[in-house]
Amino acid sequence: MAITDQEFQKIKSTIKDFIKEEMVSEEKFDVKHTFEEQLPYLEEKRNKVRSLGLFTPQISKEYGGLGLSLHQLGQIYEILGHTFYGLYVFNCQAPDAGNMEILMDHGSDYQKETFLKPLLNGDIRSCFSMTEPEFAGSNPTMMGTIAKKDGENYVINGHKWFTSSADGASFAIAMVVTDPDNPNPYLRASQIIVPTDTEGFKLIRNISVMGDVGDGWNAHAEIRYENCIVPEKNLLGKAGEGFKIAQDRLGPGRIHHCMRWVGECERMFDMMCNRALTRELAPNKPLATKQTIQNWIAESRAEINASRLMVLDTAKKIDEHGANSAKVEISTIKFYVANVLQSVLDRVLQVHGALGMTDDTPIAFLYRHERAARIYDGADEVHKARVAREILKSYSK
Numbered sequence: 001m002a003i004t005d006q007e008f009q010k011i012k013s014t015i016k017d018f019i020k021e022e023m024v025s026e027e028k029f030d031v032k033h034t035f036e037e038q039l040p041y042l043e044e045k046r047n048k049v050r051s052l053g054l055f056t057p058q059i060s061k062e063y064g065g066l067g068l069s070l071h072q073l074g075q076i077y078e079i080l081g082h083t084f085y086g087l088y089v090f091n092c093q094a095p096d097a098g099n100m101e102i103l104m105d106h107g108s109d110y111q112k113e114t115f116l117k118p119l120l121n122g123d124i125r126s127c128f129s130m131t132e133p134e135f136a137g138s139n140p141t142m143m144g145t146i147a148k149k150d151g152e153n154y155v156i157n158g159h160k161w162f163t164s165s166a167d168g169a170s171f172a173i174a175m176v177v178t179d180p181d182n183p184n185p186y187l188r189a190s191q192i193i194v195p196t197d198t199e200g201f202k203l204i205r206n207i208s209v210m211g212d213v214g215d216g217w218n219a220h221a222e223i224r225y226e227n228c229i230v231p232e233k234n235l236l237g238k239a240g241e242g243f244k245i246a247q248d249r250l251g252p253g254r255i256h257h258c259m260r261w262v263g264e265c266e267r268m269f270d271m272m273c274n275r276a277l278t279r280e281l282a283p284n285k286p287l288a289t290k291q292t293i294q295n296w297i298a299e300s301r302a303e304i305n306a307s308r309l310m311v312l313d314t315a316k317k318i319d320e321h322g323a324n325s326a327k328v329e330i331s332t333i334k335f336y337v338a339n340v341l342q343s344v345l346d347r348v349l350q351v352h353g354a355l356g357m358t359d360d361t362p363i364a365f366l367y368r369h370e371r372a373a374r375i376y377d378g379a380d381e382v383h384k385a386r387v388a389r390e391i392l393k394s395y396s397k
């Protein structure tokens with residue numbers, strides 16, 4: 001049964017208070033402050049969220065979640081986006097949230113019991129291993145990682161990178177080629193669950209990203225699969241369904257990303273306004289008196305408002321008609337909001353001057369991390385091309 005608006009407003013305000021009082025006021029962004037070091041603190045916060053009954057909010061009631069619509073969930077993601085670990089503390093962070101979704105939709109009873117259950121409980125983490133250094137991720141039908149059937153097993157060989165959060169994860173969902181000769185390139189790949197303690201699963205390194213190697217959940221790994229043997233029962237769905245399953249995960253996933261970015265923008269916007277009012281260029285002449293700064297504030301306000309409305313509108317369309325009917329909207333918000341985030345981050349950094357470059361505020365941390373927003377889950381150019389192609393269809397009759 002769907003929750004009432006009154007119940008939803010109560011959940012929203014509880015989460016808002018929690019993020020403000022328990023997290024924003026205490027957060028640390030120093031690149032030297034590792035995920036591992038923060039784990040006990042994050043676990044303490046997770047326990048508080050559990051006791052509020054708000055852990056894993058994105059999941060249906062059947063699986064122990066809140067049973068929110070995507071439109072409601074988007075509003076929650078915005079609130080969680082005010083702080084970098086907000087989603088993690090509520091157990092709705094990427095890539096685990098996407099893996100939970102595909103396991104719920106496509107997992108066997110065995111897979112749900114073994115992999116989904118501990119993931120929902122927040123006892124383990126996972127990763128999604130698709131992109132390869134040797135092939136353009138923008139065309140995922142070109143992949144070199146092969147899983148060969150051998151009796152009751154698959155033997156995987158290949159090279160992946162940017163497998164986010166692989167460090168410390170219990171399993172990877174790997175996208176692998178199982179039928180290289182299929183004339184339809186979209187039927188060549190499958191998704192297979194690979195426990196990370198399987199022999200032949202080799203985490204080569206956490207890749208240094210803009211000076212930050214990161215660790216644990218907050219890192220991106222290079223992985224080699226070397227004669228990595230997994231049982232056939234670890235195949236997700238049927239052989240050849242890899243792209244179909246990947247597609248299912250992208251619609252809601254992009255709402256999650258975009259609304260998290262809207263939350264990050266709001267946080268940065270607050271910082272920009274506060275700094276503009278308090279930094280004086282001369283007595284009683286704060287930055288806020290300068291027209292350039294005023295323009296940045298006005299432009300940011302308009303862009304953030306537009307982003308929120310566009311994303312929630314897309315979420316509503318997915319809720320009512322399914323992700324397939326909202327293809328154009330999903331691609332539009334992906335590139336639009338990623339670019340709004342970049343603009344807002346750039347402006348807030350500029351307003352803070354040298355302070356913006358330091359790790360004494362969350363600005364530089366987000367600036368480094370979120371440049372990637374225009375690349376992961378489809379680069380801007382790929383989404384723009386898709387939007388234009390779909391629009392032009394209706395003109396070329």
Ligand SMILES: Cc1cc2nc3c(=O)[nH]c(=O)nc-3n(C[C@H](O)[C@H](O)[C@H](O)COP(=O)(O)OP(=O)(O)OC[C@H]3O[C@@H](n4cnc5c(N)ncnc54)[C@H](O)[C@@H]3O)c2cc1C
Binds near residue numbers: 128136139376382385
């Ligand atoms: C921080 C981060 C986290 C990531 N996490 C994961 C993860 O967890 N799992 C995973 O499997 N992958 C992950 N990725 C990889 C990501 O999905 C790929 O980087 C992305 O799909 C792009 O592929 P590529 O890097 O090979 O770029 P390429 O495909 O080589 O493209 C390079 C550039 O070419 C341009 N381009 C591409 N196609 C077109 C086109 N049709 N028209 C015009 N220009 C075009 C774009 O500007 C693009 O940025 C992550 C990446 C980053 C940066």
